[in-house]
Amino acid sequence: MSYRLGLDRCTGVLARIAPSGYFFALHIRKTLPLLREQTFPESWVEVYEREVYAVRDPIVAWGFSRTGVIRWSELDLPDPFDILGQARAHGLAFGASAAWGPISSRSIASIARSDREFTAEEIGTLAETLRRMHDVTEPPKALTDAQIEALRCIAEGDRYAAAAAKLAISESALKARLRSARESLKARTTTEAVRLAQGLQLV
Template sequence: MPSQEKISELIEKLHAAWPAGFAVGLHVTFTAPRYMFQSYEKSWLDTYTRLGLVLLDPVVRWGFSNTGTIRWSDLADQDDAGVLKRAAEHGLNYGAVTAIARNGTRSMGGFARSDREPTDAELATLSEDLTSLHDLTRDVEHLAPSVHETLKQMSIYLTHG
């Protein structure tokens, strides 16, 4: 299966598994990802952006400082600015962050559910899926221009519906 199809399949799988939304940054350099996929509701994205919460978000801080996977509930004591509480006001009640650093780059994502804490099995699958996305998009210079365009369109679609 071509990488473009595998990437699309993984994004759709994440979308189904994390119904309250997610934000994935692939191959983050300094603070900017090469690819960004977001599926959170627009009201949360607008609030998050308007209030500049990325700088205060314990999910983002953990993703930049660690590798592995952790539930949002385990980050509550690091949420001095109340970002997770605000997220819950938008239906993002439970979630996880996973981060990997491989081959000189870092990828990370925050994933949310409204109904329950993620299971250990879901966290393991999440880590595998992010690793696959990271690996499939690693050698950007070897991806066909059509794949770049598809990734860009997928990002726009997920973020803006």
């Protein structure tokens, strides 16, 4: 199964069990995730981002201090900004979160609904799905010198012709290097590959 198909299947599972939306951040390193997606109501997302709640969210704090799963109603961490209370006002009345992976590359996911608590089976599905997403998006530990050179040229703003000339290779050879770098990094585009490589400090 391809990386993209595997990830799409996982997000399909989350969408099915989370009628009020879901969120995930995969392989968080130095505070930035390699991949992130959310489908919570825009009204809530606007408040959350405007108030920079990510640095104050008790769910995020829980996700970096423990692995496993938890219902939001069972969270025992302080919430001085009433973030969970504010989320309820936007239709996220009941939620569950999961955390997985080493602290140096942590993945966190949350699901929400407005009508009832999540069942134990649904929470188990959340945990299993997050583990699958974490595994299928595991970034490489290294790239080849040829891949790094090609990505570095693009990162520095070179167009394909200029990058190929700088590396003394043909344009088709450059494109082949970029394609292999995208495949190694599991990136959909060269721009995304450059961003991921920079985040991993490979470029």
